Each structure stands twice: as C-alpha cells, then as structure tokens.
Amino acid sequence: MEAYLSEWLSLLVRWFHVIAGVAWIGASFYFVWLDNHLREPPDWKKQKGIKGDLWAIHGGGFYEVAKYKLGPEQMPKELHWFKWEAYATWLSGMLLLFVVYYMGSPGYLIDLSKAQLSSGAAIAIGLGSLLGVMVIYEALIRSPLSANGKAFGLVLFAILVVVSWGLFQVFSGRGAYIHVGAVIGTIMVANVFLGIIPAQRALVNAVANNEEPGERVAKLAALAKLRSTHNNYLTLPVIFIMISNHYPLLYSHPHGWAVLAAIGFITAYARHYFNLRHQDVNKPSILVIAAALTVALIWAIAPSPPASSTADSGQAAVTDSTVNALLESHCIACHAAEPSHPAFQAAPAGIALDDLSLLAQHRDKVRQSAVNSHYMPLGNTTGMTEEERAQLGRWLDASR
Known part of the structure; x- marks a missing residue:
C-alpha cells in the first residue's frame, strides 16, 4: 500500500508541476514575444506615456496591447501580476525532488559505484548545490559583468558545466541531470523573486504615490529586464532536463555531463534564433547550426553495434x-x-x-x-x- 500511495503522490505532484511549468514558461515566451513586437505608437498615445503598442487577434476577437514607458496617469483598480506560476513551478519541483529522489528509491539518486553516500549526505549535496549556484549567480548579476551579455553567458555556462561534472562524480546520471535542472530552475525563480517582482513593486509604488520613478527604479527595471532575458534563454534547457529522466541513453552515458552541456548549449542557441526573429532579424543559419550540432551529438554518443554472433x-x-x-x-x-x-x-x-x-x-x-x-x-x-x-x-x- 505504501508503494501504491507513493506512486499516486508522485503522479499528482508531477502533473501539477508540469501544469505550473507550462503556465510559467508560456507566460515567459509570450511576454518576450510581446516586447519584441511592440511598435512605435501614434502621437496621441505617446502623449499618454505609451512606449509601444500592437494589435492581435485571438479567440474570435481583436486585442489592443499597449506598454507604458513608466506608468499610466492613474493606477488601475485591477493589476495582474505574473509570479505565482514561477513560485508554483519551483515549489512543486522541489516537492517532486523530495518524493522521487530523496524519499523514493535510493537508486534514482545514489550510485554506489561512484560514491558511498548516505541519503542524508546525498540530500545535503543536492540542496547545497542549488543554494551555492544561486548565491554565485546573484553575485554575478549584481556585478559589472552583467553589463556584458556574452561574457556573462559564457561564465554562467562554464559554471553550469562544472556543476554538471561535479554532480556526475557523486550521483547517478539521472540524479545528476535532475539536480542540474533544479539548479537552473532555482536561478530562474530567484530572478523572479529577487529581481523582477521587486522592480515591478517599486514602479507600482511610484505610480500609486504620483511620484516620478527615479534612477533607482530605472536601474531595478533594467536589471529585471536582464533577468527576464536570462530566464528566456534557460527555458529550453530546463524543459529538456524535465523530460530527460525517461531517456537513459543520455544521462547514463559515461560522459553524461558533457552530453548535458552540449544539449544546454544547443537548446539555448536555438532559442536565440526565435528571440532575434521576434525583432525581425531572421538568421536561419542559427537553426541549421543547432540541427547540425544535434546530429553530431547523436552520432557521437551512439552505442557500438552489437558484437558478432556467438x-x-x-x-x-x-x-x-x-x-x-x-x-x-x-x-x-x-x-x-x-x-x-x-x-x-x-x-x-x-x-x-x-x-x-x-x-x-x-x-x-x-x-x-x-x-x-x-x-x-x-x-x-x-x-x-x-x-x-x-x-x-x-x-x-x-x-x-
């Protein structure tokens, strides 16, 4: 009966985690698309403080969307916030991590051929890696390095590769993969909780108090935009890791950490094509290169053909x-x-x-x-x- 109830718990938590993840990542994709498709509005809208607008049709009707440079003349009575999707995704993911990997079968997380870990030690390493990388990321994004997008991306990628390699030395391949995914998910939700929402609150408070948003609010907004961009590039890698536990050909490879690094690079690079495309910059060569790298990866990790007959x-x-x-x-x-x-x-x-x-x-x-x-x-x-x-x-x- 315990195993039966455990499977139901895992199923229900996983189901909720997927629903929350779809809502969060869907909102992320939509708002990035929205920002990149805003066009210069007519003068009468500019006079109202509108920075850009667009028209869309969906569900049998027309939609007019406008983005203010700072805020409207009067605070609206009802303002929709997009934060609980992120929080629900992370909380359900952590619960799933405990149910499946920390409280479930030890073989999902611990590989005794790599390290003789107790359950407590494995949990400490797993949670410590989440906290440690988040602290490092926060220090980096608040540093001058954040002003150089390419350099910041390379440093973050290098950190994640090192984390992947390190976790593969102590965990099973499946356990290492899911913890790298949890590390990325923690960075993403920290971006929402520590950066994006505080910036939005500062702007809302300024508008509600009829104050002109100052330099502090502008800096918070710029950093929140950067965090949102980072989250956008991390979405495809984290989605891939979410489904990777069904495919041991990846995480059970002797160099599974390198496979994961390659997949992370390819998926983030492919996302770059769509971000550019939303800005009317069409570079199909990015998708061609991503596809070629995927084929090369498939070839590189292919198993040797079966031995000849007995x-x-x-x-x-x-x-x-x-x-x-x-x-x-x-x-x-x-x-x-x-x-x-x-x-x-x-x-x-x-x-x-x-x-x-x-x-x-x-x-x-x-x-x-x-x-x-x-x-x-x-x-x-x-x-x-x-x-x-x-x-x-x-x-x-x-x-x-």
Missing part, C-alpha cells in the same frame, strides 16, 4: 537457465508483474521480465539500459558484473 565470435552460447538466474538476481525484484521491491507497485515503465519471452520482447530497451548504458539495475545496488552484462547482451542478440 558462433562467429567463438564464445560459448548463453543458456536460458543462466539468463533466468541473472534476471532473478538483478531484475525481477522490480521488473515483475508483482514487484517485491518496496518502492514499486508495478513494473517500472511497464517492463516485466518474469518470463524469457518478455525479455525478448523488450530486448532493445533492456540492451540500452542494462548492457549499453549500465543504467540498470538502479545504482547497481545488486552488483551486476561486466561479465553478466556481456552474457545478457549475447543472449539478447541470439534471441533475435
């Missing part, structure tokens, strides 16, 4: 009884119609291996996760050896 290689055939014993030792506790592992109510990903016919049916996924990537068993808590993986691979090849 007969050709001169190796002894792997018997069914050997594979049955291997499955019993390393797989059946989780991947069974009725798992005996306390963390699972049903076979993960629906892959049950109670029978050799089922193993043959799922041969490609089993080869990728247990033979090529070594992702399974989780954290290798059962101590599966290289010889056993090789035996399993030979049996899978022979079963085709």
Whole structure:
C-alpha cells in the first residue's frame, strides 16, 4: 500500500508541476514575444506615456496591447501580476525532488559505484548545490559583468558545466541531470523573486504615490529586464532536463555531463534564433547550426553495434537457465508483474521480465539500459558484473 500511495503522490505532484511549468514558461515566451513586437505608437498615445503598442487577434476577437514607458496617469483598480506560476513551478519541483529522489528509491539518486553516500549526505549535496549556484549567480548579476551579455553567458555556462561534472562524480546520471535542472530552475525563480517582482513593486509604488520613478527604479527595471532575458534563454534547457529522466541513453552515458552541456548549449542557441526573429532579424543559419550540432551529438554518443554472433565470435552460447538466474538476481525484484521491491507497485515503465519471452520482447530497451548504458539495475545496488552484462547482451542478440 505504501508503494501504491507513493506512486499516486508522485503522479499528482508531477502533473501539477508540469501544469505550473507550462503556465510559467508560456507566460515567459509570450511576454518576450510581446516586447519584441511592440511598435512605435501614434502621437496621441505617446502623449499618454505609451512606449509601444500592437494589435492581435485571438479567440474570435481583436486585442489592443499597449506598454507604458513608466506608468499610466492613474493606477488601475485591477493589476495582474505574473509570479505565482514561477513560485508554483519551483515549489512543486522541489516537492517532486523530495518524493522521487530523496524519499523514493535510493537508486534514482545514489550510485554506489561512484560514491558511498548516505541519503542524508546525498540530500545535503543536492540542496547545497542549488543554494551555492544561486548565491554565485546573484553575485554575478549584481556585478559589472552583467553589463556584458556574452561574457556573462559564457561564465554562467562554464559554471553550469562544472556543476554538471561535479554532480556526475557523486550521483547517478539521472540524479545528476535532475539536480542540474533544479539548479537552473532555482536561478530562474530567484530572478523572479529577487529581481523582477521587486522592480515591478517599486514602479507600482511610484505610480500609486504620483511620484516620478527615479534612477533607482530605472536601474531595478533594467536589471529585471536582464533577468527576464536570462530566464528566456534557460527555458529550453530546463524543459529538456524535465523530460530527460525517461531517456537513459543520455544521462547514463559515461560522459553524461558533457552530453548535458552540449544539449544546454544547443537548446539555448536555438532559442536565440526565435528571440532575434521576434525583432525581425531572421538568421536561419542559427537553426541549421543547432540541427547540425544535434546530429553530431547523436552520432557521437551512439552505442557500438552489437558484437558478432556467438558462433562467429567463438564464445560459448548463453543458456536460458543462466539468463533466468541473472534476471532473478538483478531484475525481477522490480521488473515483475508483482514487484517485491518496496518502492514499486508495478513494473517500472511497464517492463516485466518474469518470463524469457518478455525479455525478448523488450530486448532493445533492456540492451540500452542494462548492457549499453549500465543504467540498470538502479545504482547497481545488486552488483551486476561486466561479465553478466556481456552474457545478457549475447543472449539478447541470439534471441533475435
């Protein structure tokens, strides 16, 4: 019953996290698009303090959107704030981190072949990395470096690569990926909480008090705009990491940290195309380069082709009884119609291996996760050896 309720909790939190994330990132995309499509308004609007406007049609009607240079002549009775999407996404993500990685199966986070970590030590490293990078980011964005966009981007990218590498030395690949995603998500929500919302409050207070926004408000607004731009470039990498836990071919690669760095660069670079496009600057070469880099990455991390057949290689055939014993030792506790592992109510990903016919049916996924990537068993808590993986691979090849 505990495993059953745990799966429901994970499902519901994940569902809410995705909904909140869609709302937050959707709003981020929209407002970046909106800012980049504002056009110079007519004189009568300029006299009212309007900086730019645009017209749009959606849902069967016309919309007229205007952005003021500072604020309207009179504070509106109802003003919509966009902040709870960000807060809800981060809070639900942290709850999911605890439910799945800190309180769930230890194999999702801890890889004993890398580091002999206790659950407490792993949690401390995970949360410490989130806090540490956020503090470094805050120091950087408040420094003169923030005035140089390219230099700041390179420094931030280098920091995230180092964090990715470091987490891969102590966590499982899946655990490292999700923590890098959590680091990025924490930077993004800190941008909202520590920069964007305070700047908006300062502007609102000035307008409400019939005061001319001074230099302090202008600086806060400029920094808030920069933070919003940073968040925009981080959206595609963080979305990719959100779905990456379904693909061990990425995080279980021996150089998974470098794979993640490459993906982060490619996705942020691709986002740059759309940001330019919104400003009527069309550079399709950016997408071509991003696509070429993606193809190169796919080729670079592709697994080696299966070894030649047993007969050709001169190796002894792997018997069914050997594979049955291997499955019993390393797989059946989780991947069974009725798992005996306390963390699972049903076979993960629906892959049950109670029978050799089922193993043959799922041969490609089993080869990728247990033979090529070594992702399974989780954290290798059962101590599966290289010889056993090789035996399993030979049996899978022979079963085709």
